[in-house]
Amino acid sequence: MPKCRIGLGAQTEPLAFSFQARDSAWVRHRFSALILLLGVLLPSPAGAQIFSPEVKKVSENFICQCGCNHQLSGCGMLHCGSANPLRSEIDQKLQAGMAEEQIVDDFVTKYGGVILSAPTGEGFDLVAWTLPVVALLAGLLVLYRVVRVWTRRRPLPASTPSEPGGIPEEYRNRMEKELKDFD
């Protein structure tokens, strides 16, 4: 891959440059030009942003709408057209003094329930939360009954090699040995 560095006496090629910490003021003057070039190279309409931990916490309530299926706090897609504007909106609302619950309500009103990262505890959403628990409890109940029935059954009378149709001695010994190994 062709590479080059500006201001270090290295070869130059279009769309390839670098900036180093040890460089002089001469290079530092070109720093803005370098970032501008990077802007061309890696187009980022809004530029990358840093958000506060409070924004991150509130954005955990929401799902990014870019299709990544991640929480808004976790969308790592570069220059995501959904995550950054939504995070900025949360930031603005927090700075305007809104509480987390108010922001959540506001977002649901504006974008619909699809913006939430998990079903709410109301209406049909409640089924989402309760059904797995109900299924597990029902499974436990069934298991309890099964275990009770199975433990009450009497063991079958053991067949002896002398019985007609019984397992021959040779195989019985082999079976015993294999069961022993198995355990």
Place this chain on the structure above:
Amino acid sequence: MQVFLTDVGQFTMLLAFGLSCYALVASLLAGKFGHRRLAATGERAAVAVTALVTVAVMSLWYQLVTSNFQLQYVASSSNQAMPWYYKVGALWGGQEGSLLFWCWILTLFSMVTVLVHRKRNPVLMPWVVGVVAMVTTFFLLVNNFVANPFDAIGVSQGGGAPVPWSPPDGQGLNPLLQYWAMVIHPPILYVGYVGFTIPFAFAIAALITRELDEEWIRTTRRWMMVPWLFLGTGILLGAMWAYVVLGWGGYWGWDPVENASLMPWLTGTAFLHSVIMQERKGMMKVWNMVLILATFLLCILGTFLTRSGIVSSVHSFAQSPIGPFFSTFLILMTALSLYFLFTRMEELKSENRLDSVVSRESSFLFNNLVLLATTFAVLWGTIFPILSEWVTNEKRTVGAPFFNQVNIPIGLFLLFLTGVGPLLAWRKTSLRSLRKNFTIPLAAGLGAGALFVAFGMRHFYSTVCLILCVFVLVTILAEFHRGARARRRQGQGYWQSLWILTFRNTRRHGGYIVHVAMVFLFVGFAGAGFDQEQQLAMVPGDKLEIGPYTLEMKEVESADNPNYSSAMARLQVWKEGQALSEVSPEQRLYKTSKQPTSEVALHRTLKEDLYVVFAGPDQDGSKFIIHAYIKPLVAWIWIGGAVFILGTVICLIPNQHERAAQKVPLKVEAKSYAKV
């Protein structure tokens, strides 16, 4: 050559479809009427289908590598600038190619099954070949008539018939897929998915013929374990890809595609446990049959969910209108499974008895319940958005908070059972045995817990998880130690004893090693409770502090190649004043797709990963933004993956006594060929 091979590909796919139809009909008729010769022609047709699909795959690979953009599929999933290995990987990078690839793996499985079992299982085989041919025919139908990878691009001029046209370059493979793990992840995952067709076919064959004795279940267990290994490995490779490529610092996002792969793996895990009950005690015959059928049906359901576009997924590159075909096939397969299951219920009934509630048998029952509960929770969360829209007419999203809240407690209980199960004796566990086996592991777990809390660990789930990990690990190590000590008394060395012990009963000890792998995985998951994150807008010379690390920006450089342009930040990593290494997170812009991607930089240790993302220039263009994360214990997930592969491979090696038994064939009575 390209045109010729395109025609060859088209023709062989069509011919394969015809032969697969023949294999299906001939095998089913042979099974029904007990016609040996007809069955043999069905088997030969199945092998011929493998050869034909292989030719079609080779032909498509040739088109991809030589960039024949006249083909729609090649133009949409590759471009000239891509390295050859990504062009090879483009076979499974899009819908049509991945379906053909899926079909190819299925035919390979079909051929191996025919070659291995045609003499061993003469009664079952016509039905097995018939069922596999049914699935193959379905995939070839879709590949030939709905999603054909050999479709050419046609341009219609002035309302006339379309004429072939070739764009100067292709759109390229999705940049997110241009990562080494993505070249091997889909094939491994597909081997897992597709492989479950074989146990399914054996199950249906056993139900149809009513040959429900030990033989089919013994055959099925191995056929179940191989795809289970591949599916598990594929899932972990996918997690590795998500961790390194997606740039959000996570390895599992509960995406529908991830969930689709997890569900059959969970039911497969349940089967591999409960089958022991059937082999050893003749119990749970119906249940095991249900698990095999469910595992295959979940594979098809997952494929339907993720390829039909019915649920939103990050894997949207693989969506197309093939949903109705898959849903119809799923309904047919479910109906077929249920019909044979219910009509053969009498033959499947077994004398289930338990001597005691506190026994190994009970632990298997609990283990199955918990695995099924997890599967249900994952399935429910995945399909809830669809159900909610049907019922309330409003869209809903079910994301990570739901899955974590529901599945973490269940997962921890499962981890607990992993420790408890092997300590319980078959039939009945005495109080003395319980005391003897549990005292040390419990003391170790509780002692570790006290230490964790004393050192300031406060995250509830992570702490509980780590305590359980210690408990389970000690139980397994104690098992190995007890066995090795007993052998040592016979004059063997300790390590030699461990080696002999493991290979004397590979299934049991391989299973324990898989349990160790699960412990390592859970250790990795527990680390997520202690993640740290820091972001900073930097210029070269600036420093970012995160935990014990300092990142000093040295330089930012750019580069360019025909495939993408990139910018890379070079940062020196310091830890407590000591220079460790240099990390270089990168941002790329792929030229054809204009899609930016992030190349994460990692400084890995067993204790934690330092995960660095270069987010690019800030809003006013004066600084570069660096996101740094500390991800504790993540390395243990990948170590767990390696141990999982090792343990499963050991399980697949026949035991010493199994090998000996194979040398002394038992005299079996000749079975009548046709049973139906």
